[in-house]
Amino acid sequence: MEYAFALGLGLIIGSFLNVCIHRLPREESIAWPGSKCPNCGVHIKWRDNVPVISFILLRAKCRACGGPIAWRYPLVECLAGLAAVLLFHKHGGTPVWFAVSLLAACGIIVLSFVDMDFMIIPDEISLGLLALGLLSFRANPNFSGGWLRELGQSFGGAAAGFFSLWAVAEIGERIFKKEAMGGGDIKLMAGLGALLGWQGVFSTLMLGSFFGAAYGVALIISKKAGKSDPIPFGPFLGLGGLINLYRLIPLSAFILG
Numbered sequence: 001m002e003y004a005f006a007l008g009l010g011l012i013i014g015s016f017l018n019v020c021i022h023r024l025p026r027e028e029s030i031a032w033p034g035s036k037c038p039n040c041g042v043h044i045k046w047r048d049n050v051p052v053i054s055f056i057l058l059r060a061k062c063r064a065c066g067g068p069i070a071w072r073y074p075l076v077e078c079l080a081g082l083a084a085v086l087l088f089h090k091h092g093g094t095p096v097w098f099a100v101s102l103l104a105a106c107g108i109i110v111l112s113f114v115d116m117d118f119m120i121i122p123d124e125i126s127l128g129l130l131a132l133g134l135l136s137f138r139a140n141p142n143f144s145g146g147w148l149r150e151l152g153q154s155f156g157g158a159a160a161g162f163f164s165l166w167a168v169a170e171i172g173e174r175i176f177k178k179e180a181m182g183g184g185d186i187k188l189m190a191g192l193g194a195l196l197g198w199q200g201v202f203s204t205l206m207l208g209s210f211f212g213a214a215y216g217v218a219l220i221i222s223k224k225a226g227k228s229d230p231i232p233f234g235p236f237l238g239l240g241g242l243i244n245l246y247r248l249i250p251l252s253a254f255i256l257g
């Protein structure tokens with residue numbers, strides 16, 4: 001029953017995340033007005049705006065104009081639903097951290113899609129994650145000790161995230177003579193570091209690089225992109241961050257295999 005509640009909560013949140021993904025990079029208000037069809041601009045009634053279910057009932061078509069509804073909408077809702085169920089499974093016993101980790105997961109989902117579309121990571125999200133991490137250090141199961149030590153671990157993680165990607169960006173620019181890493185990625189890593197600590201930073205970078213490289217190779221093999229085409233790094237760092245939010249993978253896991 002609790003899991004059904006978590007799923008429902010995630011789906012409803014996912015519906016709102018779709019709004020954020022569409023409006024944040026366009027600098028539109030996320031609170032007002034209500035959802036509109038991107039084809040005909042008609043306001044979408046609440047009964048046609050039920051997560052996933054409306055998409056199926058409407059057979060992926062706008063009721064007013066018959067224009068297509070992107071598969072991405074139910075996908076984002078399902079991702080948020082899945083994140084809510086998994087995080088509830090892992091952190092349901094500590095409600096504050098469940099809320100914090102779910103909020104962080106929502107931010108990661110939004111920035112991943114925005115980064116895929118526009119190759120940018122909105123400051124609202126990356127700096128939001130940073131603030132979230134620095135403010136929630138007392139509830140963070142990744143940190144231990146007294147409050148000063150825990151706060152230090154959060155700040156230390158943020159610094160580790162910032163400087164590790166900053167160094168990669170600097171070195172990359174010298175070698176390739178062009179921007180290899182965006183400022184958005186650096187701020188994102190600082191935010192994830194504040195939530196995950198320095199071990200989480202290391203693990204997120206390892207996982208993110210692996211996923212990103214696998215995706216890049218797949219694109220080149222399938223001839224969908226050339227070697228010099230830019231690939232957004234945010235979604236892969238985000239995926240690494242999500243895995244660590246569920247369960248922190250310590251340094252030893254990478255060294256000992």
Ligand SMILES: [Zn+2]
Nearest residue numbers: 037040062065
């Ligand atoms: Zn329409």
